[in-house]
Amino acid sequence: MSNTLTVSAPGRICLFGEHQDYLGLPVIAAAISLRLRITGTPREDRKIHIDLPDIDQNESFYLQPEIPYENERDYYKSVLNAWHRKGASLKSGFDLSLTSSIPINAGTSSSSALVVAWSYFLAQFAPQGTPLLDLADLAYKAEVEEFGEPGGRMDQTSITFGNVIYLESQPAPYVETLPPISGTFVLGDSQQAKDTLGVLKHVKYGMLDAIKKIKASDPSFSLHTYSAAQAEQYKSLLTSDEYTLLKGNLSDRDILREAKRLLQSSDPDPVTFGELLNAHQFNLREAKRISTPKINRMIDYALEAGALGAKINGSGGGGCMFAYAPEKPEVVAEAIERAGGKSYIITIDEGVRLENN
Secondary structure, three states: OOOOEEEEEEEEEEEEOOOOHHHOOOEEEEEEEEEEEEEEEEOOOOEEEEEEOOOOEEEEEEOOOOOOOOOOOOHHHHHHHHHHHOOOOOOOOEEEEEEEOOOOOOOOOHHHHHHHHHHHHHHOOOOOOOOHHHHHHHHHHHHOHHHOOOOOOHHHHHHHHEOEEEEEOOOOOEEEEEOOOOOOEEEEEOOOOOOHHHHHHHHHHHHHHHHHHHHHHOOOOOOOOOOHHHHHHHHHHOOHHHHHHHHHHHHHHHHHHHHHHHHHOOOOOHHHHHHHHHHHHHHHHHOOOOOOHHHHHHHHHHHHOOOOEEEEEOOOOOOEEEEEOOOOHHHHHHHHHHOOOEEEEEOEOEOOEEEOO
């Protein structure tokens, strides 16, 4: 192994199942061609030194059995602590440099890309190989469980495996690789910070409250098995918002199932794929209310410019959208810019990987 090691990890977009993994429902996600890179060289002492040239900052600390946290979401340390609890230990520290083209706090999982890339970097120094599902699980623990965060497993798993995946998180993680839809996407950053906690208060906890009320009346109720048509029978039990969320979640579940069948077909129709994205966005905008006027405008401009489908990406209340634009992505990118967003033409990409130095 060369003295210098470089790993990279992609950002990700959620194609279908947005705001459903924490309800125990599956998601379909894709890794994208915006990537974060970590380059490292071993040191002779036990110091970890990280250069962050993108933001002109650096950070240093020393290895110890349980490294105390000094900042919120102290991911460099939480990954090391997670590895140590698995029985792994490092003989020396590293000089690291981190660069990224993934928008920050915009719903494309820049923090998960960091956690997965750093976990994978350290895995290269483990005595035996680490299966991808184990790597994704370690990254999930280091990013989510360690800090009591509300997220699911989609980000870490999608970034680890890459390309397009179908993920069930309950009762145990199950990953299925799907054939990617052909063509180009355009990511649009609204440059409005996403409001994860504010959105989750309404979308996640509102839905969990609705399920609790329904189960008190009908213990057999399940989001997995009950049809969208059956929602009507619970209307009297729920507030108006809860009933709207219930219908939206059942509809999004069915949209995902149709999308999975489409992607598994021998020749997926791009127009149908775009229509399913638009149907999902309708529910995210109208039922879950996670979109914003600016992102709605960016989506409208993208569709008018020829995109086949578009949706908000991530927790919402700001952040990014993306458009499926297999033809003339440059025209769609320009339209998103005219609507006030920052655009990136992207493709579906591999998961975390070693790079040639």
